[in-house]
Amino acid sequence: MSDLLIFGRTGQVARELQQLAPVLAPILALGRDAADLAQPGACAAAIQAHRPRAVINAAAYTAVDRAEAQEDLATAINGAAPAEMALACAALNIPLVHISTDYVFAGTGHRPWAPGDMAQPANAYGRSKWAGEEGIRASGCTHAILRTSWVFSAHGANFVKTMLRLSDTRDQISVVDDQIGGPTPARAIAAACLAIAEQLQEAPEKTGTYHFSGAPDASWCAFARAIFAQAARPTRVQAISTSAYPTPAARPLNSRLECNTTTSVFGLARPDWHAGLKECLTQLGVST
Secondary structure, three states, X not given: XXXXXXXXXXXXXXXHHHHHOOOOOOEEEEOOOOOOOOOHHHHHHHHHHHOOOEEEEOOXXXXXXXXXXXXXXXXXXXXHHHXXXXXXXXXXXXXXXXXXEHHHOOOOOOOOEOOOOOOOOOOXXXXXXXXXXXXXXXXXXXXXXXXXXXXXXXXOXXXXXXXXXXXXOOOEEEEEOOOEEOOEEXXXXXXXXXXXXXXXXXXXXXXXXXXXXXXXXEEHHHHHHHHHHHOOOXXXXXXXXXXXXXXXXXXXXXXXXXXXXXHHHHOOOOOEHHHHXXXXXXXXXXXX
């Protein structure tokens, strides 16, 4: 029996979870070979077989542009699988912590999105994640849906690593300056998930939907400039508009998340992404 069952083994948050989980608390992280989210029933079967004290879902279909052509697959992984996990958790009376996204919102305006604001996803990825949220809420299980944004770490594919790679061969990079959000260290998300899972076991009344993103809010352009400044790279960043960088899936201009409830309920403050970036660059062996 594992104290904590994690769906996802190689993703950014999943890897940080495995590093942060207490040594004395047995954890089991399941990759696609052990629980393929494209087969949602496999997730419920894994929960029933291992009977953990809590479940964290750190696995997802995250290829935002590809989801436009693969919405059925994205919805199976991001929608049906979490719903099946939640039903299994409800049957065993154990909590589920599920990572979601700001993409469930329309991405318009300038005000930070509150957890209770109306969902209006603008692309297939956002719709698939919203379907997962709704399935979890309908299950009746003890849960926390934790929406986050702009995840980065020393692992996997993310904006920080892309910028560093491009700076190896380019003197100037064009980056959008009209999309605003909170870059969020994967390590901070993992720590938040562990804290929330622990608290939900003692206080199931904390069930609900919460936001957790890095501070301060910034544009992708500002984030890129901060990366190059901390990494001591001379690469120049040219600000461009979203319209100058078309993508198959629409991107939200406003990814700001209002995180006050997460702080008041769980005691978790927004992480400082500047500090997280420094730690990330150190892990990557980039001098700062």
